[in-house]
Amino acid sequence: MLSKKSLLDIESLDLEDIKLILSNTDSFLEISKREVKKVPTLRGKTVFNLFFEVSTRTKTSFEIAAKRLSADIINFSAANSSIKKGESVVDTLKTILSMKVDLIVIRHSDSGTARMIDGFVNVPVINAGDGKHQHPTQALLDLYTIKKRFGDFKGLKVAIVGDFIDSRVARSDISLFEKMGMDITIVSPAMFLPEDFSELKVRYQIDDVIEDCDILYMLRMQFERQDRKFYPSIMEYKRFLGLDMGRLKRMRPGSIVMHPGPVNRGVEISDEVMDVGGKLAERIVIEEQVTYGLAVRMAILYLILG
Amino acid sequence: MEKTQILSENDIDRVVKRISHEILERNKGSESLVFIGVQKRGIPLANRIAENIGKFEGTSLKTGKLDIAFYRDDIGKNIKPGVRITDIPFDIEGKNVILVDDVLYTGRTVRAALDALIDFGRPRSIQLVVLIDRGHRELPVRADYVGKNLPTSRSEAVEVRLKETDGVDSVTLVKKKE
Numbered sequence: 001m002l003s004k005k006s007l008l009d010i011e012s013l014d015l016e017d018i019k020l021i022l023s024n025t026d027s028f029l030e031i032s033k034r035e036v037k038k039v040p041t042l043r044g045k046t047v048f049n050l051f052f053e054v055s056t057r058t059k060t061s062f063e064i065a066a067k068r069l070s071a072d073i074i075n076f077s078a079a080n081s082s083i084k085k086g087e088s089v090v091d092t093l094k095t096i097l098s099m100k101v102d103l104i105v106i107r108h109s110d111s112g113t114a115r116m117i118d119g120f121v122n123v124p125v126i127n128a129g130d131g132k133h134q135h136p137t138q139a140l141l142d143l144y145t146i147k148k149r150f151g152d153f154k155g156l157k158v159a160i161v162g163d164f165i166d167s168r169v170a171r172s173d174i175s176l177f178e179k180m181g182m183d184i185t186i187v188s189p190a191m192f193l194p195e196d197f198s199e200l201k202v203r204y205q206i207d208d209v210i211e212d213c214d215i216l217y218m219l220r221m222q223f224e225r226q227d228r229k230f231y232p233s234i235m236e237y238k239r240f241l242g243l244d245m246g247r248l249k250r251m252r253p254g255s256i257v258m259h260p261g262p263v264n265r266g267v268e269i270s271d272e273v274m275d276v277g278g279k280l281a282e283r284i285v286i287e288e289q290v291t292y293g294l295a296v297r298m299a300i301l302y303l304i305l306g
Numbered sequence: 307m308e309k310t311q312i313l314s315e316n317d318i319d320r321v322v323k324r325i326s327h328e329i330l331e332r333n334k335g336s337e338s339l340v341f342i343g344v345q346k347r348g349i350p351l352a353n354r355i356a357e358n359i360g361k362f363e364g365t366s367l368k369t370g371k372l373d374i375a376f377y378r379d380d381i382g383k384n385i386k387p388g389v390r391i392t393d394i395p396f397d398i399e400g401k402n403v404i405l406v407d408d409v410l411y412t413g414r415t416v417r418a419a420l421d422a423l424i425d426f427g428r429p430r431s432i433q434l435v436v437l438i439d440r441g442h443r444e445l446p447v448r449a450d451y452v453g454k455n456l457p458t459s460r461s462e463a464v465e466v467r468l469k470e471t472d473g474v475d476s477v478t479l480v481k482k483k484e
Contacts, residue, residue: 001385020388027373027389036425039376069376302389306381 006125009134010175028298042071048101052108065297132166139172141293153180159209161187162219218259244270313477321453326358344407345373345390350470352406370394377418399427408466410436413447
């Protein structure tokens with residue numbers, strides 16, 4: 001039902017695919033609200049969760065999505081370090097394919113792995129994050145979250161803030177948000193910006209955008225890829241890029257704060273903001289992103305296998 | 307293509323009223339009744355019937371929406387458009403569920419709808435209403451209330467149009483030219 005067999009990146013989805021995923025997600029959201037949270041839709045299908053890189057929420061989200069649709073799911077995790085590029089992945093795949101699986105969900109620390117294995121297997125492949133390249137299901141759940149809040153996308157002002165250098169989430173989001181006609185501003189110091197971002201609207205401090213955006217998308221500081229020392233100190237990061245209570249209060253009425261998780265508390269978002277109550281709490285949609293992410297992944301599994 | 311009108315707006319109105327009376331008669335009142343329409347033209351029909359019975363009884367009755375896509379028996383075999391909303395905002399446990407669809411044909415939709423309903427609880431009974439029964443059953447399914455029995459051939463199509471979904475009320479039989 002999607003125009004492509006596999007979901008590898010945002011670029012290869014056409015507008016109809018995106019609309020189909022968004023319009024179907026409402027129905028899948030309903031399943032998780034039932035007392036019996038399971039439908040027989042994908043009974044007899046086997047999904048392989050192939051994770052060569054650590055992940056909690058994406059892996060769990062795919063697992064629950066498959067289970068609520070009655071598919072069988074097998075989790076495979078491999079420590080990043082022990083895998084030699086290419087060769088071992090292909091060997092692993094050969095083993096999996098001889099067990100007759102119907103779909104492969106893959107995460108890998110090397111960009112392009114999803115596309116590489118898609119060329120190698122004849123079952124559909126879903127990219128659950130490949131290196132610094134793409135994380136399409138994250139972008140789609142972000143888009144769905146925005147749809148639930150704003151209804152439409154055209155002209156919405158999005159500020160994406162933080163560490164772009166290795167961010168596959170940012171790449172997928174920018175590509176998808178642009179497709180939907182949103183107005184994107186990148187907020188990041190120059191040393192966090194990959195070269196190919198130079199055509200985008202760039203600001204250097206969160207204060208430049210805080211009063212003038214509908215969506216504040218906070219990226220995660222990627223400490224695990226910090227063998228590079230691009231940023232002088234956490235103090236400085238907080239001062240120029242962090243979201244604290246003062247800044248949260250200055251945001252427009254109706255605006256929202258998003259984050260792909262897991263949040264580094266006290267770095268990109270302060271503890272106070274994470275635990276805020278009352279009216280201001282309505283602005284933080286990080287938990288909604290997780291809830292909607294499950295429904296979006298159910299819709300994608302259905303649209304690929306159903 | 308040759309089109310023959312089977313039911314006009316007035317016919318549909320009379321049929322829906324008649325079925326409303328039959329439901330009330332058979333269930334001896336409306337107390338335990340809830341109405342669930344199958345996506346998508348079963349929904350306006352369910353609403354009309356519930357409204358009629360509500361008027362007769364001077365009460366308001368509960369209606370829900372059911373989509374059967376999750377329970378199809380041809381998943382992965384036939385390409386189908388996406389999934390519509392299921393919304394049953396009440397407990398069906400112990401209720402007499404009036405399940406409403408526009409056309410009864412192979413019986414596969416009803417089979418899927420029954421499976422779907424059972425996932426929501428254990429109703430006291432499920433009774434089936436269809437506007438048109440066009441025959442050609444592939445499963446042992448029958449309706450409890452039928453608007454009109456319409457003998458058809460498999461090459462024909464029954465087009466149901468309702469004001470809520472299509473702007474007009476009509477049922478037409480479409481013969482495809484060989």
